[in-house]
Amino acid sequence: MLLPATGAAQIAAPLARPAPAPKTAPTSGKPYTPPKTPDGQPDLQGFWTNSTYVPLERPQGVTKEVYTPAEAEAAMKAAAAREAEQTEPGTTADVHYDFTQFGLDRSQSTVAQSLRTSLIVDPPDGKIPALNAQGQKRAAERAAARKTAGGPYDSVQNMPIGSRCIIMGGSGPPMMNAGYNANYQIVQSPGYVMILTEMIHDVRIIPLDNRPQPASGLRQWVGVSRGHWEGNTLVVETTNFNGKNAFRGGSENMKVTERFTRVADDMIDYKFTIDDPATWDKTWSAQAPLAKTEGPIFEFACHETNYGIANILAGARAEDKQKADPAKKGSN
Amino acid sequence: MRNQFLTRVTVAAIATCVATAVALVTAQTGGYRAPRGPDGKPNLNGIWQAINSANYDIEAHSAAPSPVLELGASGAVPAGLGVVEGGTLPYTPEALKKRNENRANRLKLDPEVKCYLPGVPRATYMPFPFQIIQSQKHIMLIHEYAGAVRTIYMADQTEAPADSWMGWSNGRWEGESLVVDTKGFNDSSWFDRSGNFHSDALHVVERITARSADTLNYEVTVEDPKVFTRPWKMSMPLYRRVEPNAQILEFRCVEFVEDLLYGHLKKPPSQ
Amino acid sequence: MRIRATTIFRVFASFVLFATFVVFVSAQAPSYKVPRTPDGQPDLQGFWSNATYTPLERPDNVSKEFYTPAEAAAVEKAAASRETEQTEPGTTADVHYDFTQFGLDRSQATLARTLRTSLIVDPKNGKLPPITPEGKKILAARAEEAKKLGGRWDSAQANQLDDRCLIMAGSGPPMMDAAYNSNYHIVQAPGYVMILTEMIHDARIIPLDSRPQPSANVRQWVGLSRGHWEGDTLVVETTNFNGKNPFRGSTEHMKVIERLRRVADDTIEYNFTVDDKSMWERAWSAEAVMRKTTGPLFEHACHEGNYGLYNTLVGARLEEQKAAEGAAKKDSK
Numbered sequence: 001m002l003l004p005a006t007g008a009a010q011i012a013a014p015l016a017r018p019a020p021a022p023k024t025a026p027t028s029g030k031p032y033t034p035p036k037t038p039d040g041q042p043d044l045q046g047f048w049t050n051s052t053y054v055p056l057e058r059p060q061g062v063t064k065e066v067y068t069p070a071e072a073e074a075a076m077k078a079a080a081a082r083e084a085e086q087t088e089p090g091t092t093a094d095v096h097y098d099f100t101q102f103g104l105d106r107s108q109s110t111v112a113q114s115l116r117t118s119l120i121v122d123p124p125d126g127k128i129p130a131l132n133a134q135g136q137k138r139a140a141e142r143a144a145a146r147k148t149a150g151g152p153y154d155s156v157q158n159m160p161i162g163s164r165c166i167i168m169g170g171s172g173p174p175m176m177n178a179g180y181n182a183n184y185q186i187v188q189s190p191g192y193v194m195i196l197t198e199m200i201h202d203v204r205i206i207p208l209d210n211r212p213q214p215a216s217g218l219r220q221w222v223g224v225s226r227g228h229w230e231g232n233t234l235v236v237e238t239t240n241f242n243g244k245n246a247f248r249g250g251s252e253n254m255k256v257t258e259r260f261t262r263v264a265d266d267m268i269d270y271k272f273t274i275d276d277p278a279t280w281d282k283t284w285s286a287q288a289p290l291a292k293t294e295g296p297i298f299e300f301a302c303h304e305t306n307y308g309i310a311n312i313l314a315g316a317r318a319e320d321k322q323k324a325d326p327a328k329k330g331s332n
Numbered sequence: 333m334r335n336q337f338l339t340r341v342t343v344a345a346i347a348t349c350v351a352t353a354v355a356l357v358t359a360q361t362g363g364y365r366a367p368r369g370p371d372g373k374p375n376l377n378g379i380w381q382a383i384n385s386a387n388y389d390i391e392a393h394s395a396a397p398s399p400v401l402e403l404g405a406s407g408a409v410p411a412g413l414g415v416v417e418g419g420t421l422p423y424t425p426e427a428l429k430k431r432n433e434n435r436a437n438r439l440k441l442d443p444e445v446k447c448y449l450p451g452v453p454r455a456t457y458m459p460f461p462f463q464i465i466q467s468q469k470h471i472m473l474i475h476e477y478a479g480a481v482r483t484i485y486m487a488d489q490t491e492a493p494a495d496s497w498m499g500w501s502n503g504r505w506e507g508e509s510l511v512v513d514t515k516g517f518n519d520s521s522w523f524d525r526s527g528n529f530h531s532d533a534l535h536v537v538e539r540i541t542a543r544s545a546d547t548l549n550y551e552v553t554v555e556d557p558k559v560f561t562r563p564w565k566m567s568m569p570l571y572r573r574v575e576p577n578a579q580i581l582e583f584r585c586v587e588f589v590e591d592l593l594y595g596h597l598k599k600p601p602s603q
Numbered sequence: 604m605r606i607r608a609t610t611i612f613r614v615f616a617s618f619v620l621f622a623t624f625v626v627f628v629s630a631q632a633p634s635y636k637v638p639r640t641p642d643g644q645p646d647l648q649g650f651w652s653n654a655t656y657t658p659l660e661r662p663d664n665v666s667k668e669f670y671t672p673a674e675a676a677a678v679e680k681a682a683a684s685r686e687t688e689q690t691e692p693g694t695t696a697d698v699h700y701d702f703t704q705f706g707l708d709r710s711q712a713t714l715a716r717t718l719r720t721s722l723i724v725d726p727k728n729g730k731l732p733p734i735t736p737e738g739k740k741i742l743a744a745r746a747e748e749a750k751k752l753g754g755r756w757d758s759a760q761a762n763q764l765d766d767r768c769l770i771m772a773g774s775g776p777p778m779m780d781a782a783y784n785s786n787y788h789i790v791q792a793p794g795y796v797m798i799l800t801e802m803i804h805d806a807r808i809i810p811l812d813s814r815p816q817p818s819a820n821v822r823q824w825v826g827l828s829r830g831h832w833e834g835d836t837l838v839v840e841t842t843n844f845n846g847k848n849p850f851r852g853s854t855e856h857m858k859v860i861e862r863l864r865r866v867a868d869d870t871i872e873y874n875f876t877v878d879d880k881s882m883w884e885r886a887w888s889a890e891a892v893m894r895k896t897t898g899p900l901f902e903h904a905c906h907e908g909n910y911g912l913y914n915t916l917v918g919a920r921l922e923e924q925k926a927a928e929g930a931a932k933k934d935s936k
Contacts, residue, residue: 038370038468156594166586187467189377190370194465194472196541201481203474204578205463208498213579220582256371296483299496304448313597320599326473391817394845411821419818 008122034232034262040188041208042232044262047295049110050175050270050288051182053079056248058118058126065126080107104180112291119286121271122155128248128284135279139249153316156309161245163309165302171202171219173256174247174272174286175236184290185297189302193227193234206236219252221245234260242307251278266292346386364507366542371468374508374542380575381581382550383458385412387444389526392419399439408466409525418563423527427559435591442525446593447585449480449497451521453548453552453566460531461573463580471503471510476510476580484512492516493530509541544582546572607848632845637865639833642793644811645835647865650898652713653778653891654875657684661721661729668729669718670932683710707783713896715780722889731851731887738882742852756919757913766912768905770824770848774805776841776859777850777889787893788900796830796837803905809839816842822855824848827869837863869895 045294053076067075081103087094099105120208131139149158162168170178175197183198195205206227214224219242227236236258243252254276261269268290275283337579385393392414398407423431434441442448450458460476473482484503490501492515500516517534535555545550548570555563591598637645656679670678690697702708721729735744744824752761765771771779778800786801809830817827822845830839839861845856857879864872866925871893878886 011576037374040370045469070349135522150599154599156590158595164586164590166584185470187465187470189465189467190375192377193467194474196472196481196483200479202479203472205465205474221584224579233451275393295488296485296490296493298493299449299481299498299568301449301497305441309594310588310597313594317597317599392820394820394822413817413821413824419820 032263032265037188039188041188041193042234042262042269043188043227044193044234044260045188046186047293047297048148048186048268048290049112049182049293050170050184050290051109051111051180052113052114052119052177052179052288053111054108054116054119054288056119056176056286058120058127062117062126065117065121065124067117069115070219072113072115076111078104083107085113099180105181108289109180109182110293112289114289116287119288120284121287122285123282129280130284131249131279132162132277132281135249135251136278138251140244151316153312159309161314165200165306165309167198167202167245168197170197170199171204171222172197172247172272173204173223173225173236173258175258175270177288181300182319183293183297185295193236196297198297199300201300206234216240219243223254223256232261234258236260245272250274250276253278260290265294334375362543364514364543369466371466373466373468373505374510375466376464376471376510376542376548377466378538378568379461379578380464380548381459381461381573382568382570384415384457385410386415386457386566386568387454387459387524388412390524390528391421391526393526406460407468413565415497415568417567422561422564423559424561427529431527431529434522434529436527438525438527443521444525444588444591447589449499449521450475451517451523451530452482453500453538453550453554454521454523455480455482455498456538457562457568458581461578461580474580478582478583478585483593484510497521499534499536506539509539512536512538512540514538529559530554530556532586533558543569546574548572610645610788618804635865635867640791642791643836644791644796644832645801645865646791647789647796647837647863648791649789650896650900651787651789651871651893652785652896653715653773653780653787653893654709654712654783655715655717655719655722655780655892656709657719657722659722659730659779659889660900661723665720665729668720668724668727669888670720672718675716675718680718682709686710690829702783703886707785707927709780709785712785714887715785715892715894716862717890718793719890722891723887724890725888732865732883732885733881734852735880735884738852741854742880744901745849752921761917764848766801768909768912770805771800771802773800773802774807774825775800775850776807776825776828776839776861777877778861784903786896786900790899794837801900802903810839822846826857827860827932835933837861839863850877852882853877856881863893 009235026170034044037043037045084100084107087096087098100108104108120126120128123129128234129304146158148153152158156164168177169186170177170182175184178197180199185196186196187196188195192209193208195203195204195206196202202222203223204222206225208229209226211226213226218224219240221251223238225236225238227234229235236254238258239253241250241252241254246252247254249255256276257273257275259269259271263269269287270290271285271287273283273285274280319330356475366374366376369377386600388409389412393409393412395408395411396409398404398409399409421431428537441447442459454464455473455475455477458475458477462473462475465472465474469487470487471484471486473484475481480498482498482501484501486503489502490500495516495518497518497520499514501512501514503512505511511580514536517530517532517536519532519534524531533556537553537555539551541549541551549567550570551565552567553563553568554560627861637670640646640648642691654923660680670879687703688711690699690701703711706712725729726732735844738779753759757760759767771781772779773785773787778787778798781800781802788799788801790797794811796811797806798809805825807825807828809828811830811832814829817831821827822843824845824847826841827843828839830837840861841859841861842857844853844855850857857877860876860878862872862874866872873891873893874888875891876886876888877883
């Protein structure tokens with residue numbers, strides 16, 4: 001039975017779309033020449049998804065870089081089963097609406113298939129490098145700040161950034177699987193590549209004209225991106241992050257380099273490199289394909305209907321009151 | 333021989349007709365013909381912004397004090413000659429009452445205060461730039477304010493699959509003009525800060541026409557039989573942001589309104 | 604304590620005054636050809652003063668339309684000496700700084716002289732027309748509203764508009780003598796005449812292109828002006844007043860028509876008609892003069908330096924506090 005959604009901020013429930021048959025990643029063969037836009041750019045346009053079961057880091061106990069197709073399918077099936085597991089009625093987990101019923105779980109969406117055991121391709125062990133001394137210090141400071149801020153439901157600012165409808169994982173950069181609605185729309189015009197991330201209607205407009213990065217006083221959640229073509233590969237460099245949504249513990253001085261190459265009609269090869277000497281002593285990189293999916297992209301008006309936050313906070317305050325005065329039962 | 337002569341005459345006749353038609357069209361836009369993009373269509377790419385006080389009040393209005401005392405002149409309202417053709421909005425009597433209630437309670441009710449998506453056409457004349465990214469199948473309008481996005485479908489057009497804040501837009505070219513037909517709005521956005529509003533029956537048709545290298549004519553017809561007695565029009569120029577390296581920056585305002593919306597739900601400091 | 608100008612200087616000045624009136628009367632060249640701006644408008648540009656001792660309405664004890672030059676000079680001398688009268692040390696009036704010492708009194712300004720006994724030329728008696736019954740009601744209602752504001756020192760809003768640095772008499776329209784710094788700067792550009800009033804740096808930008816008057820919902824302190832040329836005369840029509848700055852009692856329905864015509868190198872005739880049937884039974888007109896003066900105009904940052912308003916309010920509150928404390932002391936005895 002579906003309960004009204006109260007726990008999550010992601011209320012927007014798009015219409016379920018039928019999942020096309022998953023395709024395998026292309027093996028090397030005849031080199032693919034992407035079509036061109038009218039102004040001569042390699043054409044990356046269309047609707048794409050980075051929905052995937054492949055984790056960023058290689059799971060414990062796995063040492064190889066690539067699964068066999070059978071192993072990959074088995075890993076996917078196991079993950080899908082976990083995702084679709086029924087929740088126990090009466091538990092907190094059961095309060096959340098059932099993803100599967102709305103077609104939001106990955107098994108019902110187009111998945112960008114990959115045989116990799118991790119998205120990370122460098123370092124070769126498929127794991128994020130260890131934090132350096134500065135990185136550790138920052139992590140400790142952030143943990144301390146979280147402690148001072150109080151409990152998770154004390155104020156809206158203590159809640160996850162995605163629940164607050166400020167920004168979600170699909171935006172990046174680097175652009176990560178959002179968990180559901182992992183959809184993008186790419187539109188190109190002379191001198192620009194535009195990437196629209198479905199959640200939360202986040203647009204990066206990437207200029208291709210070699211303009212300089214802005215001064216360090218300007219900082220953004222998505223940083224500031226600059227792009228250029230190297231042959232058929234779009235290279236996008238992003239700096240000027242504001243540090244409030246640090247990717248895996250990174251600093252505001254992180255530099256992200258993304259490379260987009262269309263390798264088939266229905267696939268873009270997406271690679272990213274993280275360069276953040278204030279956090280890691282070496283760069284590290286990952287590869288995550290974007291698979292063609294069906295449009296259109298629906299409006300994700302997260303903040304406008306964010307009943308979740310208001311209700312959670314109100315509930316927490318009601319609980320506080322009850323704890324403080326157990327005699328007054330049921331009064332709000 | 334005879335066929336060739338006829339062909340020549342016919343071709344000449346057609347050419348004259350076309351030339352006249354083109355002249356008529358260009359006469360309407362004051363004779364300006366926008367350069368064509370690589371897609372062969374008028375090139376509307378660029379970063380644009382309205383310069384007027386329409387976001388305060390789309391009807392004619394005098395300057396007025398700030399609704400917030402502490403802001404003083406910074407929060408005060410500049411005057412405006414109005415962007416609504418004919419001057420006054422044709423509300424039904426009940427709708428006019430609601431507009432006036434909206435206006436009296438605008439600090440609490442204006443969706444802009446809460447950083448909600450601005451709807452159409454308000455997004456166009458918010459005091460923030462927006463960028464047009466034009467491809468053959470989709471023309472994107474990307475607004476700096478709240479990161480609002482509009483996709484104008486030039487192909488694969490469908491009806492709105494569901495209601496939304498920014499509506500569902502289908503576009504077509506009519507000569508020099510991009511005509512955008514938008515439906516599928518919810519009833520939650522306003523036209524300005526003064527309480528002018530619409531219902532979910534809102535239907536907006538915009539015409540965007542280049543009038544010079546760095547300006548556009550923006551004309552809007554608004555129809556909403558639940559609120560207005562007849563359709564009405566607004567129009568204004570849009571100006572190109574010509575400074576080098578102009579770009580749309582973030583105005584991610586959700587963070588800025590959290591205390592306003594949820595501050596009263598903050599846990600009080602323990603005694 | 605004020606310091607007097609020397610008596611000798613004053614005697615010399617009054618002789619020059621008389622001579623100036625004689626010269627003024629005979630200086631009207633009938634065949635003056637007004638120069639043109641580059642875009643062909645008659646050129647009104649420059650720095651002008653409308654400082655004058657001539658009142659709007661004819662004084663009660665005067666019945667003729669024009670003074671003789673001698674009479675005019677005498678009237679001016681009398682007014683000048685009243686203006687520069689010394690104040691009694693220790694009185695409230697003495698608190699104000701001495702105008703004369705700063706060259707601010709009219710006798711030290713460029714005077715826009717006229718032999719007229721009043722600026723009003725119509726009605727012929729030189730007085731404002733009778734007030735309509737509606738006008739009387741409006742005046743009474745205004746008085747009631749003013750009472751609600753309480754005493755002059757109860758709030759900023761209870762003060763005069765000029766003390767609040769909102770607007771002064773030189774702006775108009777119609778543009779009147781401001782008592783000091785009655786200076787204007789006129790600049791013209793294709794399609795526009797701009798009139799800058801020194802106090803309070805108030806600029807009217809008058810378009811000449813027959814655009815329509817805007818909606819009645821746009822109202823301004825200086826109204827909204829539209830201009831056009833009739834021969835060498837600039838005709839400016841102004842409506843859309845906001846009614847917060849009544850001109851001799853006018854309402855927001857006032858319509859002002861001004862006519863500016865340069866009749867000599869150093870003289871602009873400034874005539875105006877006021878039509879406000881909500882207040883007066885009929886329209887009335889006045890004729891004044893603007894005289895070339897030396898520039899430049901200085902910035903009049905009135906509000907930015909408005910210590911006066913602030914200090915008087917503080918002083919009033921302190922006095923109330925003292926009175927309250929005094930009364931409390933009495934009660935406790």
